[in-house]
Amino acid sequence: MSAKDTVVKDRRNPLKVARGLGSSQSGVSHWWTQRVTAAALVLLGVWFVVTVLCLLHADYATAHAAVAKPWNALLLIAFVLTMFWHAVLGLQVVIEDYVHTRWKEVILLVAIKFLAVLGALASVLAVLRIALTP
Amino acid sequence: MANTQRPLSPHLQIYKRQVQMMTSIVHRATGIALAVGSVLVVGGLLHLAAGEDSFNHFKSIIGSPVGMILLVGWSWALFYHLCNGIRHLIQDAGLGYEIPQFIRSSWLSVAGSIVLTVLVWAYVMTAGGAA
Numbered sequence A: 001m002s003a004k005d006t007v008v009k010d011r012r013n014p015l016k017v018a019r020g021l022g023s024s025q026s027g028v029s030h031w032w033t034q035r036v037t038a039a040a041l042v043l044l045g046v047w048f049v050v051t052v053l054c055l056l057h058a059d060y061a062t063a064h065a066a067v068a069k070p071w072n073a074l075l076l077i078a079f080v081l082t083m084f085w086h087a088v089l090g091l092q093v094v095i096e097d098y099v100h101t102r103w104k105e106v107i108l109l110v111a112i113k114f115l116a117v118l119g120a121l122a123s124v125l126a127v128l129r130i131a132l133t134p
Numbered sequence B: 001m002a003n004t005q006r007p008l009s010p011h012l013q014i015y016k017r018q019v020q021m022m023t024s025i026v027h028r029a030t031g032i033a034l035a036v037g038s039v040l041v042v043g044g045l046l047h048l049a050a051g052e053d054s055f056n057h058f059k060s061i062i063g064s065p066v067g068m069i070l071l072v073g074w075s076w077a078l079f080y081h082l083c084n085g086i087r088h089l090i091q092d093a094g095l096g097y098e099i100p101q102f103i104r105s106s107w108l109s110v111a112g113s114i115v116l117t118v119l120v121w122a123y124v125m126t127a128g129g130a131a
């Protein structure tokens, strides 16, 4: 098809062709979600470090009881979910920046999502199991 | 390959080395390191959920010399990424773009991360070693 044909056949409004391309895609929501999860991680990260430090010499029973406390269980789940979400968004940008072979890029992008979902689900199940078993 | 017909941005090698460039690269590196280090968080929770033997096993792993080195690295990576992440958020709000401010906040991220890491590990040591 020559350029002339396209001009004649394509009666769509140019905006119609531009939408969904370049910066009109989901870039902003990716960027914004990365910032929101970052802000949440400032709080949750500091809380996590302090909590771990408080459990420094804890034996099994103490650590188990601490994680089972409702607030701790809740914040732990929030921390882990936010962390994996933020990490996937961040790693996605890194992969898009450096991996220029399309199929490798796609495989990596899917792989980090699989791994993050597995990690997040495993963590949530672990916390629930700790919180719900006496 | 690069299309040399168009103007190319100056190559990395001819850039003068600057602290802002280092803080940016290290933010990315610590981000990746933390993503790998998330295995530690998940591992800890899974071992705690799996019972006393498994939890003690996890404690002995992270309490070993290799485990401790990883933990020191992980904590510094987290603190650096945290400090510089806050710097990023402030800059995203449109603040701190004057060059002197930009350089000063770069050094603040570096210094802050080292201070926090030293404080945490001083606490761990005075409390009698990890795990």
Ligand code: HEM
Binding pocket: A034, A035, A038, A039, A041, A042, A045, A083, A084, A086, A087, A089, A090, A091, A093, A094, B027, B028, B029, B030, B031, B032, B034, B035, B036, B038, B078, B081, B082, B084, B085, B086, B088, B089
């Ligand atoms: C503790 C609080 C945290 C804050 C305040 C924070 C903040 C940020 C910010 C603002 C960015 C965007 C940087 C940019 O656009 O250049 C970012 C990127 C990233 N973060 Fe975090 N983050 C935190 C924790 C974490 C954690 C726990 C992980 C991993 C599990 C992580 C992994 C990443 C990755 C992989 C990137 C992408 C790096 C890049 O694109 O250069 N972050 N972080």
